[in-house]
Amino acid sequence: MRSEMLVRGVLLGAVLLMPMQLSAGESVADAYESRTVTVTERGEPVEFRYRLLRPATIEPATTYPVVLFLHGAGxxxxxxxxxxxxFPTWMAEPSLRSRHPCFLVAPQCREERGWSGFDWQTMKAAALPEAPTTDAAAAIAALEAVLASEPAAARDRLYLTGLSMGGYGTWDLAARSPGTFAAILPICGGGDEASAARVAALPTWCFHGESDSVVPVGLSRSMIAAIKAAGGTPVYSELEGIGHDSWTPAYRNPAVLDWLFAQRRR
Structure with missing residues (x-):
């Protein structure tokens, strides 16, 4: 697989291959279990809510990958x-639950908070702080809670992905715990280039729209360049003519999900 590509129509065409409905009468929220996790902020306990999609069927003596998804600011x-x-809606479709059975952890960030530190004016990622944001810590706590409560969760197949604000969060959390995840899929975000060496060995596929007017495409370009300079071999797909919504062609491409779910922690 080429490490860089400027994609014109291949990924967009793949969007049409996947249907967008759940079973009759079932909403997306119905497919997900509602859970809570408690973390500490300024010495006080704070309860966070998250959702969990479990494999439709769990077979005996079988383990399933776990995906941590970080949503955008909206x-x-x-x-x-x-x-x-x-992404959580699409992964709940029967066709994808059959093709890629997994545990999908979807925490929700609080209003006016973020998964990482970055400047909302320049959209540039800040230098990696010593500690994660409280909301990012809650996301990791949710992941750890799922791993502790689900014997069928595969510890060597933990995947991290996110879009926009969640793309920043993906880079941030991956740099903090590069040995935790088997692969990351950051979409239209940005990261601290100084942390690139930490994720150089981590299987990475990064997406960004060439015409993104919300998060500058240069942030992904520079992050990928920094990883390569550190000896990494990330895959980078810059989508020609695509604006901020590069997550739809990324997540709706079967080849992208096949790649993600094929990764195992080394």
Whole structure:
């Protein structure tokens, strides 16, 4: 697989290959279990809500991968449903649950908070702080809670992905715990280039729209360049003519998901 590509129509065409409905009468929220996790902020306990999609069927003596999904800024809140847009909705479709059975962890970031530190004016990622944001810590706590409660969760197949604000969060959490994840799929975000060496050995496929007017495409370009300079071999797909929504052609491409779910921690 080429390490860089400027994609014109291949990924967009793949979108049409996957249907967008659940079983009759079932909503996306119905497919996901509602859970909570508690973390500490300024010495006080804070309860966070998240959603969990379990494999439709869990076979004896079989383990299944776990995906941690970080949503974008538009899905922040406390209703524990808004974060189910896009990737979580698509992964709940019967066809994908059959093709890629997994545990999908979807935490919800609070309003006016973020998965990482970055400047909302320049959209540039900040230098990696010593500690993650409280909301990012809650996302990891949710992942750890799922691993502790689900014997069928495969510890060597933990995947991290996110879009926009969640793309920044993906880079941030991956740099903090590069040995935790088997692969990452950051979409239209940005990271701290100084942390690139930490993720150089981590299987990575990064997406960004060439015409993104919200998060500058240069942020992904520079992050990928920094990883390569550190000896990594990330895959980078810059989508020609695509704006901020590069997550639809990325997540709706069967080849991308096949790649992700084929990865195992070394």
């Amino acid at each position: 899905e922040r809140g406390n209703d524990n449903e808004r974060q189910l847009q896009y």
